[in-house]
Amino acid sequence: MLKFQLKKISLFLILAFITFNAKTEIIQKQNTLEKYLNLDQAVYITGKVINVIDGDTIKIERDDNGTPEKIRFLGINTPEKGYYDNDNYIEDPEPYSIDATNYIYNIVNGKTVKVYYAKDDYYSRDSYGRLLGVVVYNGRILNIELLREGLAKRYFYNANPILKFEEWTKAEASARIRRVNMWSDYHKNRIVITEVYPDPPGNETDTGKEFIEIKNFGKDQVNLKNWLFMFDKSTHYSKLTSNDFILNPGEVCVISTVDEATFRSLFPSVPQSAKYLQSQDNFWFTNNPTPIQQRIFYLATPDRHIEEVLTFSLDWYDGLRNGGKSLQRVNFRKIETGIQTSDSPDKELFKADTPNPGIVE
Known part of the structure; x- marks a missing residue:
């Protein structure tokens, strides 16, 4: 009789253990989904x-x-x-x-x-x-x-x-x-986005004012011929230029979609030492309908390996959304170490200020 009762208790405990584990697994999966x-x-x-x-x-x-x-x-x-x-x-x-x-x-x-x-x-x-x-x-x-x-x-x-x-x-x-x-060559060439002006006051598609600034932090010159870019709402890359365009170590380059004379008239403070590239394919930072907290811009080499990506929100700082301010990189630790030290977006690396194309402080 005692042996039978022990068997019943053992069976009950086993069933309870299985039920508990099953419920725990369901809760864990639910928590992961949430x-x-x-x-x-x-x-x-x-x-x-x-x-x-x-x-x-x-x-x-x-x-x-x-x-x-x-x-x-x-x-x-x-x-x-x-x-x-x-x-x-x-x-x-x-x-x-x-x-x-x-x-x-x-x-x-x-x-x-x-x-x-x-x-x-x-x-x-x-x-x-x-x-x-x-x-x-x-x-x-x-x-x-x-x-x-x-x-x-x-x-x-x-x-x-x-x-x-x-x-x-x-x-x-x-x-x-x-x-x-696909991130194995990330920052391999040390080409880094140092400033972006995504939302100037006025017409959203006024691409003459929107720009991206990059700098060569590496030790070798880089030819931007056939380099590519992609926005968060695109599934295919667009091309910066089909021509040879050399960026030497330490050089800064501003990229926009108008000719250089027009751009320099819009931003007369751009130093002559800064290089300028008129993008072959048109671009502008569409500020809707994708989520305002996630703007994404990819820069890739001709073989379509990702070199750089920038994630930002127009609501990070006052004045960034249609307010005349640009995002400017102020923290270069990520570049110097070659790795991203946290899994947070890039807010800690940037500030919002008056556009300053061609100058990296």
Whole structure:
């Protein structure tokens, strides 16, 4: 009798332990999701992955109605496998595009996933009709994993309300700190953004006043021919120049979209020693509709390895939003050490002041 009771007690304890562990695992997964997502703004579907198209796009068969659904991973952009020239698809893989595709394929192909997306229909799909979602498999948030593995960049499409943007920024920064995959050549040439004027008073598309300033902190000259840039709302790079443009060690270069004479008339204090580059492709810092707390600008080498990225908010400082002030780098520790010492955005590295193009203090 005693032996039977002991067996019952043992069985009860085992079941209680299993139940406790299961509940704990559910709570932990929920806490992880809540770290990155505003769950009150989201709903989800489940489905079996029937095709991995690339690193940030999959197709599932929905469990609720059995129909196929193409899912575009929300909040990120993986390197492209190719691009369209009019109606012709050109296969031209960017670095790590195949790695990102294989990473997702090896985890979810043929598996059932959960996809969180915005309740509000305005945010739930892109212009191609794809469902914009955060893909979760066995508690793993794959969008975040791609950021942490250096296989994706942030891409905040239309300020989607289910994303906690700062946490996604930290996830990308962790890969940058560790120099993994697409961040392996980060700051390799020591070309650094030292000033940016994103929102001059007046017309938002008055690109003659908007500018970016860079400096060569390295020991070697750098040719900016075929260097590229990308804004947070773009998925493809634009080109700075197709011509040879040498930036020697210690030299400063101001980049805008008007000719040099026009720019110097707008900013007469620019020293003659500062170089000027009129960007081949047009750019301006669109200040909506992507989230105002996350402006992102990427600078890349011709082989599309990221050299520099700047994250900032127009609400960091008074006068930065349509107030006549620019962001100016004042903390160069990140450059001197070659690493980012924290996973916070770049606020600690900059100040807001009257635009001062061509001069790095």
